[in-house]
Amino acid sequence: xxxxxxxxxxxxxxxxxxxxxxxxxxxxxxxxxxxxxxxxxxxxxxxxxxxxxxxxxxxxxxxxxxxxxxxxxxxxxxxxxxxxxxxxxxxxxxxxxxxxxxxxxxxxxxxxxxxxxxxxxxxxxxxxxxxxxxxxxxxxxxxxxxxxxxxxxxxxxxxxxxxxxxxxxxxxxxxxxxxxxxxxxxxxxxxxxxxxxxxxxxxxxxxxxxxxxxxxxxxxxxxxxxxxxxxxxxxxxxxxxxxxxxxxxxxxxxxxxxxxxxxxxxxxxxxxxxxxxxxxxxxxxxx
Amino acid sequence: xxxxxxxxxxxxxxxxxxxxxxxxxxxxxxxxxxxxxxxxxxxxxxxxxxxxxxxxxxxxxxxxxxxxxxxxxxxxxxxxxxxxxxxxxxxxxxxxxxxxxxxxxxxxxxxxxxxxxxxxxxxxxxxxxxxxxxxxxxxxxxxxxxxxxxxxxxxxxxxxxxxxxxxxxxxxxxxxxxxxxxxxxxxxxxxxxxxxxxxxxxxxxxxxxxxxxxxxxxxxxxxxxxxxxxxxxxxxxxxxxxxxxxxxxxxxxxxxxxxxxxxxxxxxxx
Numbered sequence: 220x221x222x223x224x225x226x227x228x229x230x231x232x233x234x235x236x237x238x239x240x241x242x243x244x245x246x247x248x249x250x251x252x253x254x255x256x257x258x259x260x261x262x263x264x265x266x267x268x269x270x271x272x273x274x275x276x277x278x279x280x281x282x283x284x285x286x287x288x289x290x291x292x293x294x295x296x297x298x299x300x301x302x303x304x305x306x307x308x309x310x311x312x313x314x315x316x317x318x319x320x321x322x323x324x325x326x327x328x329x330x331x332x333x334x335x336x337x338x339x340x341x342x343x344x345x346x347x348x349x350x351x352x353x354x355x356x357x358x359x360x361x362x363x364x365x366x367x368x369x370x371x372x373x374x375x376x377x378x379x380x381x382x383x384x385x386x387x388x389x390x391x392x393x394x395x396x397x398x399x400x401x402x403x404x405x406x407x408x409x410x411x412x413x414x415x416x417x418x419x420x421x422x423x424x425x426x427x428x429x430x431x432x433x434x435x436x437x438x439x440x441x442x443x444x445x446x447x448x449x450x451x452x453x454x455x456x457x458x459x460x461x462x463x464x465x466x467x468x469x470x471x472x473x474x475x476x477x478x479x480x481x482x483x484x485x486x487x488x489x490x491x492x493x494x495x496x497x498x499x500x501x502x503x504x505x506x
Numbered sequence: 507x508x509x510x511x512x513x514x515x516x517x518x519x520x521x522x523x524x525x526x527x528x529x530x531x532x533x534x535x536x537x538x539x540x541x542x543x544x545x546x547x548x549x550x551x552x553x554x555x556x557x558x559x560x561x562x563x564x565x566x567x568x569x570x571x572x573x574x575x576x577x578x579x580x581x582x583x584x585x586x587x588x589x590x591x592x593x594x595x596x597x598x599x600x601x602x603x604x605x606x607x608x609x610x611x612x613x614x615x616x617x618x619x620x621x622x623x624x625x626x627x628x629x630x631x632x633x634x635x636x637x638x639x640x641x642x643x644x645x646x647x648x649x650x651x652x653x654x655x656x657x658x659x660x661x662x663x664x665x666x667x668x669x670x671x672x673x674x675x676x677x678x679x680x681x682x683x684x685x686x687x688x689x690x691x692x693x694x695x696x697x698x699x700x701x702x703x704x705x706x707x708x709x710x711x712x713x714x715x716x717x718x719x720x721x722x723x724x725x726x727x728x729x730x731x732x733x734x735x736x737x738x739x740x741x742x743x744x745x746x747x748x749x750x751x752x753x754x755x756x757x758x759x760x761x762x763x764x765x766x767x768x769x770x771x772x773x774x775x776x
Contacts, residue, residue: 464560474560
């Protein structure tokens, strides 16, 4: 275990400190995974990233976890740095941590910065142990030219939507988590969640809701919604007023026909039927 | 030889995006292959003005970060041959892009387009620096207002400091009847301050608002006065010498202008 002085004026001195101490321990932990204990210190995301880089590049040490007070670390760190966070409530100097992994402790000074203005993403984390959505990138073979903008308008009667049949894409297991959002999402807001998503509010044009499961908007959906974002095309998108700029379910993309606001308002559901995203009136008995 | 033109102004709300959209669409109408790039990351608008918002799948930041290929992010406009849009990201900000990235991107776009039009964000910070990085020349948009002209003057200085050739000027929202009453700065007052070549004057006209709401650039409107003004600008950008219309000598055009103004003294010179 390596201890670093509590008060270090800047990143340069922190780095110097690590460089001075690490060589003595490299024999023991070089090439292995460690966890980092920030104890009571605050570190800015940028410096934390530099520390991780330094350890990886110069000492071949991979940091996989981080002990920190919940308030002292930026809430996006977990996803950004692909680290596991271990909330530490105590604020004294760290105790020796014994785990299956070896450990080392680092610390840094500086104030925590809330970059939230820079990164407008709403992270629903905090209360719920969210796992980072690494696989949430769109397939690379989609082009806007492939977009089918001739989505059929609401069908007169409720069609049978296939229930969760295990296809080529991984079907969601029962008991997935649900995230509830109690606000209107405005242009530029993004919500990503591994599970089902409920929005009590509107999703305005320019906002995005992305979920690996189903998306339900108890309001008007006018932005972009992507359900089954990890590839599950049995997911659906449901909204009281479904007028999105674009809909995506799994790998399918659709642009619903333009509709006037207020005209014939009723809940609608979008799902993949016969390899195509179809909108239909929601009558409460989807099976 | 492809050319990259940045549309900028310094001040916000003078019509950069409208000008970019119409210039790009006008060049495409003239048979050129045009890519227009929305550099206003975080506050994208060009896609809305062009009516292509719902077809965005990938954006400029994703191209730069290597998440997708450039070809995938380019949205082809179905109304006119040869018009492509590279949309901005709405969920990021200007810091997501660096001038070198833009330079590389513009060079890639220039390989298979005749023109690359960059819609610059307002301001003189990161967004402006990104936009100007890959440009071969600049078009400055201003309105006949002291504040807009002040900002335009500042921008001209910055453009020249970037080793770009002398920029061209478009005067937007010109109201001949106010000018004739002496309530608005006239063309010569503006040119005296800015002292750069004028390549277009666009009258203030409801058509602009209607077209923006419909997502249909006004340059497509054969009969619109504003559409005609943008078509002349397009020609001048392509190096064709189009005389500035003497509005007095063209009663047809005036009649149009008068109709929306309600009335207009006949002696106004534009």
